[in-house]
Amino acid sequence: MIGVGEAAIGFGILVALLFLGLHVATAMFLTAVLGASIYLSPALVDSLGTQLWASMEDYVLLSIPLYILLGEILVRSGSTDRLYRSLADWLNILPGGLLHTNIAASAIFSAVSGSSVATAATVATVALPSFRTRKYDERLVLGSIAAGASLGNLIPPGIALIVYGAMTNTSVGQLYAAAVVPGIVMTVLFMATIILMGLLKPDWIRQQEAQDRLAVRLRRLVDILPPLVIFAIIMGSIYSGWATVTESAALACVAALPIAALYGRLSIAMLHDCFIATATLTAMSLLILAVAFYLNFVLGLLGVTPALGAFVTGIGATPLGLILALTVFYLLLGIFFETLPMLVGTVPVVFPVIMAAGIDPVWFGVFIVLMCEISLISPPVGMTLYVIQAVRKEGTIAQVFEGTIPFFLAMVVMTALLIAFPQMATWLPKLTYG
Amino acid sequence: QQIPLRAVGHFSQNTKQIEIERAFYGRLPQATGMNLAVSFNPMDQIGVQAADALRHLRSGAFDVMAVLVGQVARDEPFFDGLDLIGVSTNVEDLQKAVEAGREAFDKRLQERFNARVMALWPFGPQYFFCNSPVRSVADLRGLKVRSYTPSMTALVQHFGAIPVTLQFSEVYPSLQRGLVTCGITSAVSAYAGNWGEVTTHVLPLSVAGGIQGHFMSNAAWRRFTPEQQAKLTAAFRELETELWTFARVSDAQSLACLAGKPDCTERKFTNTVSAVPPEDDARVREAVSSVVLPTFRDSCNRVWADCAAVWNRTVGAARGYTIP
Amino acid sequence: MTRDNPVARRLEPAVRLVAIIGGWWLLGLAFLTCVEILCRKLLNVSLQGVDEIGAYTLAVFSTLSFAYALLVKSHTRVDFLLAHLPGPLRALLNATAYVLLAALAVFAAWRGWWVLEESIEFQSHANSPLGTPMWLPQGLWLVGLVAFAISATALALHAAWLMLTDWRRVNRLYGPMTIEDEVETEAGAILARGPVEEFRA
Ligand code: NA
Ligand code: NA
Numbered sequence: 009m010i011g012v013g014e015a016a017i018g019f020g021i022l023v024a025l026l027f028l029g030l031h032v033a034t035a036m037f038l039t040a041v042l043g044a045s046i047y048l049s050p051a052l053v054d055s056l057g058t059q060l061w062a063s064m065e066d067y068v069l070l071s072i073p074l075y076i077l078l079g080e081i082l083v084r085s086g087s088t089d090r091l092y093r094s095l096a097d098w099l100n101i102l103p104g105g106l107l108h109t110n111i112a113a114s115a116i117f118s119a120v121s122g123s124s125v126a127t128a129a130t131v132a133t134v135a136l137p138s139f140r141t142r143k144y145d146e147r148l149v150l151g152s153i154a155a156g157a158s159l160g161n162l163i164p165p166g167i168a169l170i171v172y173g174a175m176t177n178t179s180v181g182q183l184y185a186a187a188v189v190p191g192i193v194m195t196v197l198f199m200a201t202i203i204l205m206g207l208l209k210p211d212w213i214r215q216q217e218a219q220d221r222l223a224v225r226l227r228r229l230v231d232i233l234p235p236l237v238i239f240a241i242i243m244g245s246i247y248s249g250w251a252t253v254t255e256s257a258a259l260a261c262v263a264a265l266p267i268a269a270l271y272g273r274l275s276i277a278m279l280h281d282c283f284i285a286t287a288t289l290t291a292m293s294l295l296i297l298a299v300a301f302y303l304n305f306v307l308g309l310l311g312v313t314p315a316l317g318a319f320v321t322g323i324g325a326t327p328l329g330l331i332l333a334l335t336v337f338y339l340l341l342g343i344f345f346e347t348l349p350m351l352v353g354t355v356p357v358v359f360p361v362i363m364a365a366g367i368d369p370v371w372f373g374v375f376i377v378l379m380c381e382i383s384l385i386s387p388p389v390g391m392t393l394y395v396i397q398a399v400r401k402e403g404t405i406a407q408v409f410e411g412t413i414p415f416f417l418a419m420v421v422m423t424a425l426l427i428a429f430p431q432m433a434t435w436l437p438k439l440t441y442g
Numbered sequence: 443q444q445i446p447l448r449a450v451g452h453f454s455q456n457t458k459q460i461e462i463e464r465a466f467y468g469r470l471p472q473a474t475g476m477n478l479a480v481s482f483n484p485m486d487q488i489g490v491q492a493a494d495a496l497r498h499l500r501s502g503a504f505d506v507m508a509v510l511v512g513q514v515a516r517d518e519p520f521f522d523g524l525d526l527i528g529v530s531t532n533v534e535d536l537q538k539a540v541e542a543g544r545e546a547f548d549k550r551l552q553e554r555f556n557a558r559v560m561a562l563w564p565f566g567p568q569y570f571f572c573n574s575p576v577r578s579v580a581d582l583r584g585l586k587v588r589s590y591t592p593s594m595t596a597l598v599q600h601f602g603a604i605p606v607t608l609q610f611s612e613v614y615p616s617l618q619r620g621l622v623t624c625g626i627t628s629a630v631s632a633y634a635g636n637w638g639e640v641t642t643h644v645l646p647l648s649v650a651g652g653i654q655g656h657f658m659s660n661a662a663w664r665r666f667t668p669e670q671q672a673k674l675t676a677a678f679r680e681l682e683t684e685l686w687t688f689a690r691v692s693d694a695q696s697l698a699c700l701a702g703k704p705d706c707t708e709r710k711f712t713n714t715v716s717a718v719p720p721e722d723d724a725r726v727r728e729a730v731s732s733v734v735l736p737t738f739r740d741s742c743n744r745v746w747a748d749c750a751a752v753w754n755r756t757v758g759a760a761r762g763y764t765i766p
Numbered sequence: 767m768t769r770d771n772p773v774a775r776r777l778e779p780a781v782r783l784v785a786i787i788g789g790w791w792l793l794g795l796a797f798l799t800c801v802e803i804l805c806r807k808l809l810n811v812s813l814q815g816v817d818e819i820g821a822y823t824l825a826v827f828s829t830l831s832f833a834y835a836l837l838v839k840s841h842t843r844v845d846f847l848l849a850h851l852p853g854p855l856r857a858l859l860n861a862t863a864y865v866l867l868a869a870l871a872v873f874a875a876w877r878g879w880w881v882l883e884e885s886i887e888f889q890s891h892a893n894s895p896l897g898t899p900m901w902l903p904q905g906l907w908l909v910g911l912v913a914f915a916i917s918a919t920a921l922a923l924h925a926a927w928l929m930l931t932d933w934r935r936v937n938r939l940y941g942p943m944t945i946e947d948e949v950e951t952e953a954g955a956i957l958a959r960g961p962v963e964e965f966r967a
Binding site for chain 3: 027028030032033034037038054055056057058060064065066067069072073074077245252254255258259261262280283286287288289290291292296298299345346348
């Protein structure tokens with residue numbers, strides 16, 4: 009049993025090891041070993057094997073590689089590109105034109121993909137060439153793509169939601185249901201941001217988009233179907249009782265194959281590329297996750313949870329005060345960290361405190377995923393920003409950073425809304441799960 | 443000087459059992475007159491898998507563990523024999539079976555895992571909870587039933603039902619959306635998990651008692667003097683009695699609340715709790731002899747040649763069964 | 767990394783093959799799951815145990831991929847501070863990172879062997895309808911851990927050797943993934959092919 013002071017020193021050691029550039033898994037492992045050997049017993053260091061097997065043999069987590077595979081197949085099939093073109097046909101009418109397409113295409117792609125980075129890469133690749141010839145402020149273009157990509161984890165399915173569910177024993181189905189409304193509201197807020205920017209700086213979005221003939225536009229509408237079908241399969245199979253969450257991911261993977269074939273992209277080589285990408289991303293996530301579970305195990309035995317709980321109760325924090333403090337904490341952390349380290353590094357410590365304060369775990373899952381998404385677009389460490397810059401191959405990363413500012417503010421507004429109206433996240437799970 | 447005692451408790455969702463355990467460890471230093479420094483954590487809160495309990499005791503990672511006997515049968519199939527599906531269909535019979543098997547159980551535990559039995563107790567009778575009118579095992583024919591052990595699958599199949607494997611957390615949504623028709627669990631778990639919202643009929647035929655245990659590693663045991671050991675034994679016996687009583691009481695209460703009876707003081711549901719027809723007893727007996735016992739014998743004798751013979755002498759004799 | 771690093775280049779073909787086999791298995795399991803869903807819904811039978819196989823699949827698929835992710839430098843590091851340090855110190859930290867990762871990998875493999883050994887000793891069989899002998903999934907899981915340990919040790923030795931002989935190469939070969947590397951791994955294929963059709967609205 010250790011106190012809050014020792015826990016704080018431990019957290020400091022973890023952060024120091026991370027900043028020294030050790031692998032995230034190593035840093036967490038060393039912290040755990042240190043705690044176990046000082047305060048507990050060598051037998052608990054030896055139980056690493058048992059605990060690794062226990063945490064990795066998990067059917068719910070299997071949905072992580074399945075969703076990654078699904079995203080890879082869809083991206084490589086070219087269906088995203090076609091989706092973008094078709095959406096542009098219709099959204100061009102709005103003030104801000106093609107910028108809205110960036111958001112909408114990302115939102116729809118998010119609905120079939122669990123990864124923000126894949127969303128950013130795809131939309132940037134499709135969209136950026138077309139913006140070269142148009143009169144939009146470039147920063148706003150880049151910002152809108154980054155913002156759209158950050159919907160990837162929030163709109164279900166999302167890997168961050170699965171990881172949170174697995175770490176806290178929260179139903180992933182309920183988390184999905186909870187994230188739907190915030191995901192839609194976030195999309196609307198992004199679009200409103202574009203319109204607002206248009207009003208404030210009319211010369212930033214001067215472009216009037218030409219419209220193709222209606223017949224052409226209608227014909228292209230069919231390209232919206234594949235992602236929608238996949239989304240319908242995932243959500244439909246879960247909420248109709250045909251399949252569990254993991255099974256639905258498997259179903260969607262298999263359904264994506266004929267789509268790739270239809271677009272003439274299905275081949276063994278293409279599948280192997282998909283497998284390699286899936287293996288890499290899965291290994292990266294699972295090594296961190298498995299060691300995080302081990303760290304969690306040691307922290308539990310050290311009694312960090314009750315110590316923190318007592319500390320928080322001791323300082324008399326209200327649930328609202330706690331959430332506001334956590335918001336600031338995560339915004340700061342998000343500057344340096346990516347989604348996964350941020351999630352697995354903090355959930356074991358924060359979640360028990362949340363439970364002790366009587367905060368709804370499903371709501372908190374949506375909250376923390378929103379925080380993770382903010383971290384993706386808060387410079388200087390933000391994967392999506394660099395992906396966009398890599399696609400762009402010109403200008404400076406600073407322009408990308410600038411472009412995200414209005415959308416970053418929109419996400420802060422979103423956070424405030426989620427805190428002020430928690431029903432946004434709790435209403436749908438209650439409706440579907442009684 | 444303080445004697446450390448690292449204890450792992452039950453699943454935290456089983457709030458009542460956790461409460462009992464926590465209180466027990468809280469008063470243990472006083473009850474035994476020892477300066478014990480007990481650290482107590484529910485197993486799911488530290489990410490310990492129920493099936494690994496015997497390994498954690500053997501390695502010395504933990505001193506005392508709450509053990510789900512059905513789960514650790516992975517490493518020792520004989521342990522499943524205490525509470526084989528269908529063998530004891532009510533709490534009294536189960537208690538007889540446990541008493542008859544306790545010594546052989548403990549011996550095997552000491553030999554193979556270097557740990558000892560401190561307490562053996564039931565989680566509560568396991569019934570069929572269905573979202574269609576099931577009033578007898580005969581009604582199970584053609585229905586999808588969630589099963590999670592080999593002998594449960596054998597029994598369910600024998601009654602013509604379709605066994606489906608699901609994680610426990612998936613059972614509620616699956617019952618709700620008709621992915622399965624019935625789940626088998628204790629009334630306490632069903633009530634705590636709000637299954638009453640998604641089921642309509644309960645068939646209170648107990649196919650198992652959900653036997654649990656509290657085991658201590660011999661390494662920890664040897665830290666104590668014989669007098670201290672005697673005091674520990676007595677304290678755990680008391681815990682055992684308390685948990686048996688609790689299983690009886692909570693079972694009755696949960697059933698009453700699932701049925702929405704007036705004597706329920708907490709949340710009420712409107713499930714139909716049928717009376718088990720007398721013919722079902724014979725049907726279960728027949729199923730046990732023809733499928734459950736052979737399934738058990740095959741998996742158990744593979745690891746331990748004497749398994750079936752020892753079972754026949756102990757649990758079998760107490761319950762009137764003989765594995766051929 | 768694999769292009770420039772002689773050690774990684776030698777290890778890559780085998781490790782990549784293992785990852786691809788894992789991918790086929792994953793896709794195979796996806797098909798099996800569809801069969802289970804359809805059987806359950808339409809024919810009223812359940813294969814029983816697809817979820818159990820799925821759980822093993824996650825464990826096995828992950829460890830089998832650990833080594834590949836290592837070779838392409840995908841195991842996450844926080845490089846924020848590192849980038850601002852002087853070269854020799856950075857080299858020392860880079861080499862240390864690999865040595866410690868190798869220590870973790872070797873220790874995990876050793877403890878993983880312990881898990882398998884116990885399963886063999888107890889003849890453990892999952893107490894599930896499938897009754898899987900535990901040595902089977904745990905053995906495959908251990909293969910991944912061992913491959914990870916071997917690869918990590920080879921790289922750590924190489925990094926330590928370079929630290930003594932040519933520290934500048936440590937930073938080149940064992941520095942954190944550069945942004946370009948990272949983009950290449952996460953979005954390489956998309957970037958390589960460009961948009962499917964040139965987009966002109
Ligand atoms: Na998503
Ligand atoms: Na960031």
